Amino acid sequence: MTDFFSTYVWPALIILGQSVLFLVVLLVLIAYILLADRKIWAAVQLRRGPNVVGPWGLFQSFADLLKFVLKEPVVPASSDKIVFLLAPLIAVTLALATFAVIPVANGWVIADINIGVLYVFAISSLEVYGVIMGGWASNSKYAFLGALRSAAQMVSYEVSIGFVIVTVLLCVGSLNLTDIVISQSAGLGTMIGLPNSFLDWHWLSLFPMFIVFFISALAETNRPPFDLPEAESELVAGFMVEYGSTPYMMFMLGEYAAITLMCCLTTILFLGGWLPPFDFVPFTWVPGVIWFVLKAGLVFFMFAMVKAFVPRYRYDQLMRLGWKVFLPLSLAMVVIVAFVLQISGWGAPGA
């Protein structure tokens, strides 16, 4: 009996505790990311943004949560009810499940699996189902058009995201997210005499891919300027048009969780994860998790600024960018990176 307890029950309880702690912190962070998004957007347009609930509007997201939860959920009569209610659940569950493999500091990860990148990629490729199921089950023209757009868009940009990830993996030689971060402590910066600095990270050595990944991440998470699935000027609210109350909130939560995930993934793949930007004293004192959050926050700031600056793409332009620009570019980059690694012998040991 004690054997059973120590092999099954105890580890399960530890994982459960870690997951709950991580989820609570993550959800609170997402609440503030949502607020930051609105505040940045407002600041660019010289508005104040939400500033009524709490000091500087800090509790706005929680007030919104209450508002959504207390409203009556309306299910359209001619909708496919099970799929209609399943869609937001799928969106939010998948977006949160991906965080299980994200290392926020050295060793601070719930599941340190060997195929972490592939897991993230697989789950984020499933996220389109929330959108497409919701759009179809609503039994509405606007919602359906939004769902079809999003299906084509997300599938297209996944291809270039996949190739960008392959270029990083070629340099690292491992699919473990922790290994990917650790491998960035030596790189271009070490060669030019600045070891363990921000010049070592992959954003510099794989520069065009950093940009391609950032733009593809915008498209993959349906952020403006690629928010065609919910383009409010033509499709009202796209696939979410029939949703209200808690299901709507779950869609929003799933969307922002996916955005946060993409910020974390950019940080891990290109910005050195939890590594400090310089290898001397005031910077090395700061704990890794702070660096991670700061870097992910910087990436999110760029996401928010893009939303504020850039007008929405037309749909054919979006497809052109994905298939005619990013796909050849990233494919060529995979060949070039593999070639350079093979010729120069910089490749990971044993690869």
Add this chain to the structure above:
Amino acid sequence: MLGLQALFFYIFAFIAVGGALMVVLARNPVHSVLFLILTFVAAAGLFLLAGAEFLALILIVVYVGAVAILFLFVVMMLDLDFGQMKKGALKYAPFGLIIGLVLLAELIIAGTGSAYHPELAKATALPMQPLYEMSNIRALGSVLYTRYILFFQLAGLILFVAMVGAIVLTLRHKQGLKRQSIPAQVARNPATAIEIRKVESGRGI
């Protein structure tokens, strides 16, 4: 871990079989595709239990994340008459049964043949390194890109030809269609885009 593994095996196997049954039995074709996706995910779970984590995730990325989405796309777009389609379904049942039996027989022969004739195992499969020595991806890559590189490339070529063929069959060049040319737009400048005319008053251009 054996008990837990067996439990998860039965859970995934039950979901896979139940999902596959519902693919055939569901009234609505969109529901059928959704059950097909459920079956794929359960199969990925079975792969995970077998220690083939790379195959499991590739199954999700390729089949669930791309192929099934296009499936769903097509099924949603087509205005299908569900009743009409179901009518003749039973006619094909014996045919489906035969295909299933052939597949089952092939699996049994391939899986257990080497037990009866040990020399068969040498002819068919390369000895696989134990998983604790080599990661899944490395093991797969070291076989696929060395010993079977020709077959691998040929398979890719066949898919490529099929894709080109499909595009050629469906491509139509419409006449009189306006297309956006990004280089032409970028190359425009005030000198080429604007023409300044002196207009006499009261005459118009």
